[in-house]
Amino acid sequence: MLHPDRLFPADPTTRDIARRLYTGVKDLPIISPHGHTDPRWYAENEPFANPASLFVIPDHYIFRMLYSQGIALEKLGIPRLDGGPVETDPRKIWRLFAANYHLFRATPTRMWLDHAFETLFGLTDRLNAGNADRFYDVIDAALKTDAFRPRAMFERMKIEVISTTDGALDDLKWHRMIRESGWKGRVVPAYRPDAVVDPEFKGFRENIAALARISGCDTDTWDGYLAAHRQRRAYFKTFGCTSSDHGHPTAATGILSPEDAAALYARVITGPVSAADAEAFRAQMLTEMARMSIEDGLVLQIHPGSFRNHNAGIMESFGRDMGADIPQRTDYVKALKPLLDQFGTDPRLAIILFTLDETVYSRELAPLAGHYPCLKLGPAWWFFDAPDGMWRFRDLTTETAGFYNTVGFNDDTRAFPSIPARHDVARRVDCAFLASRVVAHRLDEDEAHELAYDLAYRLAKEAYRL
Amino acid sequence: MLHPDRLFPADPTTRDIARRLYTGVKDLPIISPHGHTDPRWYAENEPFANPASLFVIPDHYIFRMLYSQGIALEKLGIPRLDGGPVETDPRKIWRLFAANYHLFRATPTRMWLDHAFETLFGLTDRLNAGNADRFYDVIDAALKTDAFRPRAMFERMKIEVISTTDGALDDLKWHRMIRESGWKGRVVPAYRPDAVVDPEFKGFRENIAALARISGCDTDTWDGYLAAHRQRRAYFKTFGCTSSDHGHPTAATGILSPEDAAALYARVITGPVSAADAEAFRAQMLTEMARMSIEDGLVLQIHPGSFRNHNAGIMESFGRDMGADIPQRTDYVKALKPLLDQFGTDPRLAIILFTLDETVYSRELAPLAGHYPCLKLGPAWWFFDAPDGMWRFRDLTTETAGFYNTVGFNDDTRAFPSIPARHDVARRVDCAFLASRVVAHRLDEDEAHELAYDLAYRLAKEAYRL
Amino acid sequence: MLHPDRLFPADPTTRDIARRLYTGVKDLPIISPHGHTDPRWYAENEPFANPASLFVIPDHYIFRMLYSQGIALEKLGIPRLDGGPVETDPRKIWRLFAANYHLFRATPTRMWLDHAFETLFGLTDRLNAGNADRFYDVIDAALKTDAFRPRAMFERMKIEVISTTDGALDDLKWHRMIRESGWKGRVVPAYRPDAVVDPEFKGFRENIAALARISGCDTDTWDGYLAAHRQRRAYFKTFGCTSSDHGHPTAATGILSPEDAAALYARVITGPVSAADAEAFRAQMLTEMARMSIEDGLVLQIHPGSFRNHNAGIMESFGRDMGADIPQRTDYVKALKPLLDQFGTDPRLAIILFTLDETVYSRELAPLAGHYPCLKLGPAWWFFDAPDGMWRFRDLTTETAGFYNTVGFNDDTRAFPSIPARHDVARRVDCAFLASRVVAHRLDEDEAHELAYDLAYRLAKEAYRL
Secondary structure, eight states, X not given: XXXXXXXXXXXXXXXXXXXXHHHTTTTSOEEEOSOOOOHHHHHXXXXXXXXXXXXXXXXXXXXXXXHHTTOOGGGGTOOOTTOOOOOOOHHHHHHHHHHXXXXXXXXXXXXXXXXXXXXXXXXXXXXXXXXXXXXXXXXXXXXXXXXXXHHHHHHHTTEEEEEOOXXXXXXXXXXXXXXXXXXXXXXXXXXXXXXXXXXXXXXXXXXXXXXXXXXXXXXXXXXXXXXXXXXXXXXXXXXTOOEEEEOOSSOOOOOOOHHHHHHHHHHHTSSOOOHHHHHHHHHHHHHHHHHHHHHHOOEEEEOOOEETTOOHHHHHHHOSOSSOOEEOOOOOTTTSHHXXXXXXXXXXXXXXXXXXXXXXXXXXXXXXXXXXXXXXXXXXXGGGOSHHHHHHHHHHHHHHHTTTTBOOOOOOOSOGGGHHHHHHHHHHHHHHHHHHHHHTTSSOHHHXXXXXXXXXXXXXXXXXXX | OOOTTTTSOSSHHHHHHHHHHHHTTTTXXXXXXXXXXOHHHHHHOOOOOOXXXXXXXXXXXXXXXXXXXXXXXXGGTOOOTXXXXXXXXXXXXXXXXXXXXXGGTTSHHXXXXXXXXXXXXXXXXXXXXXXXXXXXXXXXXXXXXXXXXXXXXXXXXXXXXXXXXXXXXXXXXXXXXXXXXXXXXXXXXXXXXXXXXXXXXXXXXXXXXXXXXXXXXXXXXXHHHXXXXXXXXXXXXXXXXXXXXXXXXXXOOOOOOHHHHHHHHHHXXXXXXXXXXXXXXXXXXXXXXXXXXXXXXXXXXXXXXXXXXXXXXXXXXXXXXXXXXXXXOOOOTTTSHHHHHHHTTOTTOOEEEOOSOTTHIIXXXXXXXXXXXXXXXOOOOGGGOSHHHHHHHHHHHHHHHXXXXXXXXXXXXXXXGGHXXXXXXHHHHHHHHHHHHHHTTSSOHHHHHHHHHXXXXXXXXXXXXX | OOOTTTTSOSSHHHHHHHHHHXXXXXXXXXXXXXXXXXXXXXXXXXXXXXXIIIIXXXXXXXXXXXXXXTOOXXXXXXXXXXXXXXXXXXXXXXHHHHHTGGGGTTSHHHHHHHHHHHHHHOOOSOOOTTTHHHHHHHHHHHHTSGGGSHHHHHHHTXXXXXXXXXXXXXXXXXXXXXXXXTOOXXXXXXXXXXXXXXXXXXXXXXXXXXXXXXXXXXXXXXXHHHHHHXXXXXXXXXXXXXXXXEOOSSOOOOOOOHHHHHHHHHHHTSSOXXXXXXXXXXXXXXXXXXXXXXXXXXXXXEOOOEETTOOXXXXXXXXXXXXXXXXXXXXXXXXXXXXXXXXXXXXXXXEEEOOSOTTHIIIIIHHHHXXXXXXXXXXXXXXXXXXXXXXXHHHHHXXXXXXXXXXXXXXXXXXXXXXXXXXXXXXXXHHHHHHHHHHTTSSOHHHHHHHHHIIIIIHHHHHTTO
C-alpha cells in the first residue's frame, strides 16, 4: 500500500533527485520538539486499550471529518458532558470508521493511518467495511503484546527526543516517573501556561490560586505572579524543558510600564474582565515570557489565531477540543512590534512563530524572520501539516527567509502511531521541494543533500536547543 | 483547435492517468444546479438573434476585458441608460471583438469560446480579424436553423437538469410555460430574494409592496413579511425549485430576538435606512432563510463578498452588471457564527458557501466545512471558475475538507453556449487534480475514478437535492 | 555554474517549449522603467570602489539575511548613525559574506549574484569561505579597468533605457551632466515626491520650504503647493521623465473639495499632524497626482503597503532602509474608489499598481485591472521579484486580467550588477509560464512567442510611454 515513491514529483528526473535526497534522511532519528503525547504513556508503559481508543476516539482529525458528514459523535464513542449514552463497543466504532474511510481520500489523515497500519501492524490493504474486522483483530492482538507498549513503540520509532506539552500547574509527576524509572527514552516537558495567562480561560482565577499553591509565590501581586512563572519555568527546566508555548487568539504583544501592568493584573484577577483587558493581559504576558526567555533560555513558541470551540452545540454537549477550532485572520506586523521594540535585537532571545493564516507566510512572517535574528518560522501547522500545506509553506517563505530561518518539523500530535508517518511526510515533501529546485538549477544537489539533513534533523535540534 | 489533452498535466504518466479518468466522465449528462440562463429561452424556444447578441453583448466577461483595454462599451453595442447612440450593427461589433481576440489569451473566456465555436459550429481555427466575417456568417446561418433553437441546444448539450435564478417577485411564467409545453427538458427555478431582503437594493420598499401583492401577505409586519417568503418559497417549489440563493456584500448572519427583528424590520421599511441597519437586516434574513430551509428543504446558497458596480462613471451611463463588480476581503468565521449557533447542528439544514476571497479557502471555509455537517463548499466561483482557480480551490481545501464536503460544479453562467465548455473544463481540471494525487501515490486509481464521477455528476445532484 | 535551462519546467516537453520561447527574447535590450540606480554613476563614470561596496554594503537583500542569522551589521561595514566603529576592511566584509553564502540557498539573491559573478567576472564556481579571496581579487581587479566603469557596464548590459527614482527636491544635476556629456546612454528620472507629500516623512516642513525655493512657487497655499508640483513635474519631463512614483503606507485615495483640501493642507504644514490628517493628505495627493498625470502624461505608479523601519533598535542605531521594511495587509477596492470615481474613465490616465500583499492579486487587482482602462498591474514587487513570486503573480492574475493589463518587468534595483540577472530571471519565468500554458493547450505556441516578446520588451515600453 505504501509506495516507495509516494509524495515525490511526477517528473522522472525530479523524482530521481528526490529519491536520492530522501535516501539520505529517511532513517534519521526523530526529533519531536513540539507535540501532545501523554507523558503517562511513557511513565506507566501500559498497553493501549484497543484500536478504537488508540486511533479514533482521541483524534479530532478523524472524528471532525466523520461528524462533518453527519455521523453523530455519540456513535464514535466520544463522551458527552452530561454522561448521556454513547457507543461503548470499540469494534462497532471501528466498523463505522472503516465504512467511512473513503471520506479521508487525499487527506493527510488517510496517509498517516495507512502508514501506521502497514509499518506498525503489517496491514497492507486499504481499510474498508469489508476488512474492518480483520484490521481490528490484527491491531487489537498486537496491542496486547509487549512490542506495542508505549516505550517499545517509542524505541522502534527511533525517537531521539520528544517534548510533551504541559500546563503551568502540572506537577510533572509522569515526567518524574520516567526519569526515575531508569528508562533511556528522552521525554521532556514544554511550559504551556495558557490557563494562568489567559483571563478568559475557564477557571482562570482558581488557576491563579493553584499557581500560588504550587509555586509558593504570592500571586495576589504582579511581582509575585511573575515570580511564580519564573519558579515554574525553572522547575520545568529540571526535567529537560527547553521551550514555552502560547496558544493565544491573536499574536498581540504588549509593552506596558510595570505600574500599568500591575494595575492590569489587579483587574484581571479581581473584577469581571473586559475583552479588551483580557487581550491586553495576554499581550503583555507574551512580552513578559520573552523577558523570561532571555533570562532562562527557554525558546518561546507562539501559536496564535484559532477561534476555539466554534460550534456552540458541540461545546455544550461535548466540551472543548472537539474539532471545532477554526482559524481566523491573524496579523503579526503590528502585533509583534511592542515585544520586538523591547527585545527584538537581544541575541539571547529565540521566538518560533506559527500561523493558521497562510496569507501571512509571504507577506509578514518570511519578511520578519528574514530580518529579525530572534525570529524563526515554525513549520506548517495543524490544518497545513500535510503535503500541499507544507509545499505552500516552502513556496511562500523560502525566497524571502531562506531555509535557515525555519526550524525543521514538529509533529504536534497526540496520535502516537502517526509520529513516524508525519515525520516521513515532512521528509518526503522537503526532499520533493528541494528536488524541484535542483532540477530547475536553482540549487546544487550537494547543497540539497545538506539541506535535507538540516530540515529533517539538525535545525529542529538547534532551534529548540535540544 | 481543441486538443484532446487540453488542461491535462504535462508529465506523460500523470497525463495518461488523467486521460483515463476523463474518459469515464466526459460524456456524463450535465447537472447545472446554479446558473443564470433565461427561462424565456426554453419557454418560447425562439432562435438567438445573431452572433453578437449571443456571444458578446450579454457577456460581461467579454466586454469587461475589451473595456479594460480602452474599447468603449458603446462600440460593443451595450445600451446606454440615456438611450444615447451605440453600435447597432452586430457584424461591426463582432469584427471589433474578433480583432481583439488576443486579449483573451490564457483566460477562461478564450477556452469557452473556442469550445463553443468548434463543438457547436464546427469552426476549428482561431478567431481573428481575418476570419471574423466567416465566423459570423457560419454562426449566423446556424442560429437560423431549428437545430440551434434553445431546446435543441439544451438537448444536444445533454443537460439533465438546469436551475435558473429568479427573483422573489418573479411570477415564474416562463417556468410555467415550459411545464405546460410538454417539453421534457428539466428547468427549475432558484429563489433569489435579494431585492426584498437587502434594504439597500434599488426600489427596496416598492419591492416589499410588490411582495405583499404577489404573496397576499401583509408585509407591513415582520411576521407577514416572513410569511410572504414562506409563501413564495412554496410557490417556487411547485416548479421544482430546490434552492435559494443570496448575494450579500458580506457573509454576516444575525441572531436577533423576534422582538428586535420585528423592530429592525419596521425601521428598514419606513425611515431612511442606516448602513448598520441594512447590514443587520441582511444578516438576520440569512438566519431566517436557514430556518425556512430547515422547514421546507430548500438548500441555502450564500454568495457574498462582491463590491457591486464599482465604476461610478459606468454605473451612471450604463447601469448595473457592467463588469465592474470587484471582490473584497470576506470573513466567514465570525460572520456565520450567529446562524450556526442557532442551527449549526440541525441535520436537516444544508448550506453551500461560495467565496470571491481565495484566502478563506484554507483558513476558514475548509475548516468550517470539514466540521459542520450543515456546511458544504460551492465550487470556485466567478473569477475563479477557470483552470488555475479550480486547481487552487482543490489544492487549498482538499487536505482539510476532503472531496465530500464539496458539491461538484456550477456553471453559474448566462452565456448559454458556454455551458458544455465550462463543465468540460471542470471535469478536465478535476481529473488532472486527481491524477496528480494518484501519481504521487496519495490516492489509488480506482478511488480516483469514483471521485471523478462524484465530482462530475453525483455530488451536485445530491447536494442540491435534484 | 549557470545552467542554460535554469528556471525552466522539469517536464521535457514543456522545457523544450520554454527553451524555444526564451531563445526569441533572451537577447532583447533591457527596458528598465523603474529602479534605484544612482544617476551619479552614469554622470561621473567613476569606477566602483571594491567588491564589498559594490555587492554587499548597499544591498539590503544581502545584509538583512546575514543579520537575521545573528551577524551584526557593524561587521558588514554598515555605517552607524553615531559614527561608532564598524568594519572598514572590504576584504574582511567580503569573507564574512562568502562564509555565509549558504544562507542564500534557493533565494533570488543567490541567483542574481551567481549570474553577476559568472557573466560579468567569469567566476564559475560557487562562492564560499575557501574561494572568497580569489573572488575578491578577480572582481577587485576587474573594477579597476575601464570595462567595468558604469557606462561601459550599462552598454554591455544592453540597457536601452533606464529610469532612476528621484525626489521632488532633486535638482537632477547628475541627469543634466549625463545629457551634457554627449554619452548616448538613455537615463531618465522618475518623480518621487514622498518627502513633500507625506506629512509623516522626516523633515516634511523643511521639505515644503525647500520645494518653494526650488520651484519658485508659494507653498504656503494649497494652490501654490500644487503649482510647485506641476512645475517640478514639468522640469523632470525636460530630462525625459515619463512617470511619477508614490510609496505610501496604504493605497488610500481622497476626493476632497478644493476648500477642504486647502484646509487640510493648511493643517499639515502648520500644527502637529494627526495620523488621520496625514493619511487623508496622502490620499488626497494621490488623486491630485492623477489629475496632473491626465494633464501632463506622466504615468502614475503606486507602491503601497510597507511598514517602514519596523526594527526600532536598528532604526535608532543605523537609520532608515536597513532591511526592516515589512509588508502589511493592503486593501485596494475601497482605497482607490475616490480617485477612480473622479478620473476612472478618463482615457488619458495611466496608473500602475503594485502590491506587497499577494492576497490582492486575484481578489482585487486582477478584477480592477481587468475592468478599468486606466489601471494596469506592475510586476511582482520586492520580496516577490523572484521565480516563485513571479509565477504566483501570473498564476493569480492571468485568468482574470490577461497579459495585456500587465506592464512587463521592473528590476527596481539599486544593485547595478544584478540588472541583467533580474531581467533574465523574469524572461525565463515568463517563458516557463507560457510554456506551461502551451503544453496544456491553453495557448498556441505562436501566441506564446508573441507574448514572450511583449512581456520582455514591448509592454514595459508602451505602459511607461518610453
